[in-house]
Amino acid sequence: MSWEDIFPVLNEEMVERYRNEATDAERVLLGIHFEVERVVNRQQTGHLASTSLFWKPAWLRDPDYPPPTRDLMQDPKRDGLVSRIANPWEHYVEPLLRAAVDLGKSRPDVVVRVHLAHDLAFAMEELVAAGCEVYLMKSSSLRASPGTMWRFLPMESGGLVTVFDADLAGDLAANIERTEVMAEGGLKFWRMPYHPGPGEVDHGNPGHYRSVNASRIGSSLQLPVQLLAEALLWNLEKGHLGNECTVGGRKIPYAGGNWPDYCFDEYFLNTAIFPRAAKEGILTMLSRRDTSQSYWFALDIEHCMKANPAAEIIHWGQPWRNDVPKFSWSPEEVAGIVENLREEGSPLISVCVALKNRSRVPSEAGILELFPNCVRALARLHEAIGPIELVVADFHSDDWPLEEWLEKEAGAMAVHRLEIDGPFSRGRGMNAAVEAARSSQVLIYDADMLMDETAFISGLSIMAEGKVATAFFPMIQNLDPRGKADDWYEASLGMVFLSKETFVDAGGLPEFQNWGGDDEILYEEVAKISRVERFKLLGLDHQWHPVSCRHQYYRGESHEDFRQYRAQRGRDPGTDLH
């Protein structure tokens, strides 16, 4: 079985059919997507940094924008437009201008070529002033394509080309060096494959595998890019080529294979460029922290090696961290983090707990006040850092009824207590607690946990940083019966800092009626839709208690529902049990 058995490939026969069978009208219709109206500030160079600049909705289903202006691009919302980015001018154009100026100083031998949408011609002057060579296109793009594909056109020349995204122009210098390393090593193409989502998310779905990330490519290939693009579109329309993967008798859609939608450029790369580049020799750049790869990546590598044995994987970047990072937050930093998360009239975060009888747990070491200790620690955080809401889903605890002590121990911290009927289910309780939470940020928390200020701020900081939503699944430290730090519970996924929206979009926790696995499923579902951070968090401690009390109020055997859940979805939970 080979790559070509599974993934769609635009082969030479299809290109020939386009040459021989397409009508002149069809060629004109296709050619117009890639034609250049004029070139401004043309420059001679051996190394081009190539990008596209256009402003269109990503999907054909979305209504088109009006003719763009700088004002409109700086605040599309003001004009009632829906844009992924609040200020596209700042997001796309300004980084490009800065990078072009910087590159002009540090690498005057490299030319930044911008393939500019026709309706953005007003940006020409600034681009030229920054030192860019500008190819003004006849088209303004339809949606994400053909605009995203224009930047591949310099690969027709056979010179060095580094392709980049305008909003990732800050990484350009490093990518230029990669192209040069590749060329020195005698290879013709470098790329970064990816599979959306970390861990084992959707690993088996070939429709999500990307052999090439369109914004991170370098090449010294000489390929008829425009001909290949036209031939691909024509063959797709004629039904000679599908936009699906073939696995046995099963067809699986290739995500992004719809013209002219978002990611069609990567479908083009996967289908038309990658098979040809493989013959010339591919250098694969892989992050040392990339845990998203699957057996499709291995099949890709097998294909590359068979096509050209000089092909090679190079790992880059720092490996994952399994150290215990030590954080120290100044008052100003804490204030900044809190300010970033603060919402008028809402608590900073809602800490959600589901429990039954965790207030007075009998043990060989005496009675353990697990949940009261937990509440006291949270009340201290509330006093020191900001308004916390504690939402407790209680399955009618009777060891020390919550109404007898909870309000008092919580002090000024807001407490929302829910009485839940029926047998204990952590998932059912937690889903109810999150639904009742008033903050947009929630902490999925267990009744036997303790947390200090540094750990709490560190958790908040991860939620507050960056533009992309991040969920934090910290690893926790066990305490021994005397309350001293013991081992790390590396497998723990039970405590989570995340947005309420992410929790809901991930489907919440499965409502198992026995212990184990619900947190693992939440982790997998969250990872599909959000960035995930995970490391050992000093100061987030699990209080010791007899193991037997884990299962005390559950029905059935440990992991019974989890195994059934997995079995229904065709995954073998025994894979890891060697």
Place this chain on the structure above:
Amino acid sequence: MSWTEIFPIFDDDMLERYQMEASEREKTAMADHFAVEGIYNEKKVGHVVATSLFWKPACLGEVDFPTPSKAVMENPGKHGLSSRFKNPWKHYVEPVFEATRHLATIRPDLVYRVYLANDLSFLIPELVEVGCEVYLMKSSSLLHNPGAMWRFLAMEEEGLVTMSDSDRAGEMLHDIERTELVAEGGLGFWRRPYRWGTSECKDLGSPGGYHPYDAAVMGSAKPFPMRLLCESFIWSCQKGILKNECRIGDRRVPIPGSEWPGFGFDEWFLNAAFHPRAAFEGVMTFVNWRATDLNQWFALDIEYCTWANPKSEIMFWGDPNEIPGEDSNPVSVNPNKLD
């Protein structure tokens, strides 16, 4: 970057050091782990299904079991022993009897060979009676090893070898056919890689838990000097000549299951000593559609195998409907209209 830069390799220099530097006493000690005391019901066939049969605690630090008997193995708990299985006799021994009887019916051209721990010699009559070829070892194994490695000795001989765990004996037919397929295709070996599920391996991507070979799910079509490799490998590990850690950037990460003679050492041997050599003979890699644990280290492994022998190949198997993905039939509406 290649496999050999990240994963430790037991190279030819290390092997030569064993030959040149190990004392006679050390060599005798190593050889004793793999010495055969006697062969019962010897058969000359072209295809051997090989397994080891011993009963020892799996891991370092565990208390050794007393001399085994059928009664103790049927209920170790009754004798105050802690064992992974309630009834090791039923789990390990009975499947061998059943599988051998079954194989004798459907594939009389094969032999089921048992490398038997010395302290289980009381099983010889029953094993011979059902048709097994029995290699009685001088050793009773220490822990999980060397017992788990004995079965590799079958690969010393010309002919086909399919590896088995005694508790997988009933599932052998497909594995036997895989070995024959590999031989027909001119490749040397087949295997099924997998990854251990520790948090560091699973969530963070440590290479330490990646296993290019599952010791019980593999086959061989070419002879290999396994005895020498096993002996020299153990000696090199004990001398600290071979480090049991992966190198990734400036990090050193541990390899779980690489402590002699604990659980997993047999696969650590396959990983570091056998795989780097076997790759040059051509390897067929079987991957089930549900094998979601195969990550970037599997790809590096495939790069190495395909580089070492371009005939090497991945073979997917299983039901494609088990692949996670959107349910779809061939697309009936073409969304790619040019207009």
